[in-house]
Amino acid sequence: MVLEGAEIMEERLQNVLAHAGVASRRGAAAIIEAGRVTVDGLVVREPGLRVDPSAASITVDGRPVGTPEQKRTIMLYKPAGVLSTVSDPFGGKTVLDIVRGAIPERIVPVGRLDKDSEGLLLMSNDGDLTQKLTHPRYEHEKTYEVRAAGRWSEEKLRVLRSAVEMPDGYVIRPVPVEVVKIGRDNVHELVFRLREGRKRQIRYMCSAVHLTVLSLKRVAIGALRLPESLKPGEWRDLTKEEINAVLSV
Numbered sequence: 577m578v579l580e581g582a583e584i585m586e587e588r589l590q591n592v593l594a595h596a597g598v599a600s601r602r603g604a605a606a607i608i609e610a611g612r613v614t615v616d617g618l619v620v621r622e623p624g625l626r627v628d629p630s631a632a633s634i635t636v637d638g639r640p641v642g643t644p645e646q647k648r649t650i651m652l653y654k655p656a657g658v659l660s661t662v663s664d665p666f667g668g669k670t671v672l673d674i675v676r677g678a679i680p681e682r683i684v685p686v687g688r689l690d691k692d693s694e695g696l697l698l699m700s701n702d703g704d705l706t707q708k709l710t711h712p713r714y715e716h717e718k719t720y721e722v723r724a725a726g727r728w729s730e731e732k733l734r735v736l737r738s739a740v741e742m743p744d745g746y747v748i749r750p751v752p753v754e755v756v757k758i759g760r761d762n763v764h765e766l767v768f769r770l771r772e773g774r775k776r777q778i779r780y781m782c783s784a785v786h787l788t789v790l791s792l793k794r795v796a797i798g799a800l801r802l803p804e805s806l807k808p809g810e811w812r813d814l815t816k817e818e819i820n821a822v823l824s825v
Contacts, residue, residue: 589615589634590623594703597645597682598636601703602710612637648681649700649819651800655808656694656791660685671697674809686710687797690776695720695794696802698814708822709797715771716825719796720778721756722766724787728758732785736766740781748772751781763790798822 587595593604593613605623607613613620614635615627627634634641652671654660659670662684671685686698686709700706708714736753749772756765764787768778779789795802799821806812 586626589625597701647702652811653806654697693792716798723790726787
């Protein structure tokens with residue numbers, strides 16, 4: 577086991593597991609702290625321990641961690657009704673089911689998108705990219721197209737753009753809301769741009785002004801936009817330029 581030193585090949589243990597596709601960096605840290613990882617036969621509980629992955633023998637739950645996988649990140653058009661998780665104990669369809677068999681790397685969802693929502697979801701085994709996209713301090717703006725039903729008024733728009741209290745008592749920051757179309761049939765098209773991204777935030781915001789969300793589609797995460805060419809259930813790899821744009825933030 578390499579405990580100290582400044583060898584070029586040394587990496588933090590949690591990064592080694594993330595790069596090998598075991599879990600995200602945060603997930604890898606939890607696995608290590610739970611005592612599920614050994615290095616050269618010794619249980620290690622320090623996610624920041626520096627090791628040489630080319631020389632150390634590393635196991636998770638007794639299974640060897642192989643050569644780090646090639647980093648891969650895709651953008652998926654998640655259909656409504658599909659869970660943005662890797663598994664569901666109740667047998668529901670997940671985003672992993674969509675890509676299983678087509679992608680050999682062990683990628684996982686980056687962030688979440690509600691089951692009833694559709695649109696852009698990133699999946700990756702790149703721990704650095706996942707960190708940049710999910711850590712609150714980076715606040716990547718997420719853009720959603722929403723169809724909502726109900727009687728409309730300018731007062732409702734004022735409330736939507738203000739600090740709304742969530743059911744758990746948390747008060748969200750004011751959100752930019754753009755009116756695309758006010759329908760005579762009381763079905764309206766709106767665009768929300770979120771930086772906080774509380775669970776089911778847009779649905780609760782609309783409920784607060786007596787609007788019912790009919791459809792919710794995420795079309796952008798920061799500079800990454802859902803291509804019009806992608807249909808529900810389809811995906812493509814991120815380009816090097818797109819990945820560099822995320823990592824440079």
